[in-house]
Amino acid sequence: MIHARGLARTFRTKRGQVKEDVVAVAGVDLDVAEGEVVGFLGPNGAGKTTTLRMLVTLLAPTAGTATVAGHDVARDPVAVRRSIGYVSQSGSTSREAIAGEEVVDHGMLYGIPRQRAEARGRELFDQLDLPCIWGRKPGSLSGGQRRRLDIAMGLVHDPTLVFLDEPTTGLDPQARANLWTHIRSLREERGMTIFLTTHYLDEADALCDRILVIDHGQIVAADTPDALKRQVAGDLVELDLADTARVADAVAVLSAVDGAAEVAAHGRRVSTRLPHAGSALPRLLREIDARGIALDAVEVRRPTLDDVFLTMTGRSLREES
Numbered sequence: 208m209i210h211a212r213g214l215a216r217t218f219r220t221k222r223g224q225v226k227e228d229v230v231a232v233a234g235v236d237l238d239v240a241e242g243e244v245v246g247f248l249g250p251n252g253a254g255k256t257t258t259l260r261m262l263v264t265l266l267a268p269t270a271g272t273a274t275v276a277g278h279d280v281a282r283d284p285v286a287v288r289r290s291i292g293y294v295s296q297s298g299s300t301s302r303e304a305i306a307g308e309e310v311v312d313h314g315m316l317y318g319i320p321r322q323r324a325e326a327r328g329r330e331l332f333d334q335l336d337l338p339c340i341w342g343r344k345p346g347s348l349s350g351g352q353r354r355r356l357d358i359a360m361g362l363v364h365d366p367t368l369v370f371l372d373e374p375t376t377g378l379d380p381q382a383r384a385n386l387w388t389h390i391r392s393l394r395e396e397r398g399m400t401i402f403l404t405t406h407y408l409d410e411a412d413a414l415c416d417r418i419l420v421i422d423h424g425q426i427v428a429a430d431t432p433d434a435l436k437r438q439v440a441g442d443l444v445e446l447d448l449a450d451t452a453r454v455a456d457a458v459a460v461l462s463a464v465d466g467a468a469e470v471a472a473h474g475r476r477v478s479t480r481l482p483h484a485g486s487a488l489p490r491l492l493r494e495i496d497a498r499g500i501a502l503d504a505v506e507v508r509r510p511t512l513d514d515v516f517l518t519m520t521g522r523s524l525r526e527e528s
């Protein structure tokens with residue numbers, strides 16, 4: 208559905224009197240198969256929106272090629288636009304318009320006759336849980352309703368591929384979870400291919416079959432959420448000691464465990480990564496006990512997507528965003 212090779216975009220900007228080039232996207236290769244939900248994850252300024260805007264033909268690449276829904280973005284942008292839905296970060300509804308009319312007008316822009324656009328709009332409003340907002344102004348809707356209205360606008364011409372730019376940014380946790388359910392149903396009920404950008408690790412984890420991590424305009428990781436998590440060194444084990452004087456002894460015990468990596472100490476806390484913490488922990492704790500090292504707390508955490516990002520880039524995505 209989407210294939211890009213060496214896709215790049217540089218912006219020429221002016222700082223004071225000096226002109227300089229900003230490399231927003233520095234040669235991206237990516238492939239998205241039909242029916243996949245793919246998440247494009249990265250910190251602020253990583254190049255997510257710029258990549259997306261090139262794929263939806265709103266921005267010309269400075270280098271590289273891409274085909275979207277079988278059409279070349281540079282040679283046949285109109286065919287790309289006819290085949291896709293695009294929901295931008297800011298949405299496309301005017302606050303003072305009438306929600307239903309906006310959707311019908313949008314459908315008619317794609318050449319759909321009024322009656323069919325209205326039927327399609329009402330069907331989408333039902334599916335996206337917006338049954339009573341047809342005659343309302345977008346400005347009077349909640350954030351979650353407005354986001355679902357934006358998605359209805361993006362789907363009125365029945366595309367098989369939809370691009371969502373940060374679909375849940377600014378929504379409260381309940382509205383986000385609700386939107387995730389709707390996004391999942393688009394794939395399940397309509398077999399749509401979905402490409403979305405997000406800052407949110409939990410969103411990428413919950414929604415996406417595959418995740419592409421972008422940093423400084425380059426893809427630094429691409430795989431399923433589980434496979435990405437398996438790539439990092441293992442489960443994180445943290446022990447809080449009762450007595451700082453025993454930190455060195457605890458570090459020695461952790462370092463001796465088979466497969467232990469990243470053994471570290473911060474204050475009273477010593478930590479390590481273990482490939483299979485569940486099975487290694489009983490023996491480790493017996494050893495700690497045998498040496499008379501008293502513990503206040505033990506914590507074991509499965510790797511998260513943030514750990515993946517940290518491993519790939521040396522920075523935490525959570526801090527960045």
Ligand SMILES: Nc1ncnc2c1ncn2[C@@H]1O[C@H](COP(=O)(O)OP(=O)(O)OP(=O)(O)O)[C@@H](O)[C@H]1O
Nearest residue numbers: 218220229231249250251252253254255256257258
């Ligand atoms: N029109 C522009 N002119 C100059 N620089 C730009 C322009 N658009 C984007 N950039 C720069 O390109 C880089 C990538 O921006 P982009 O918006 O693609 O990142 P992003 O990952 O989508 O960020 P965010 O999560 O904040 O939306 C940033 O350094 C940004 O400042």
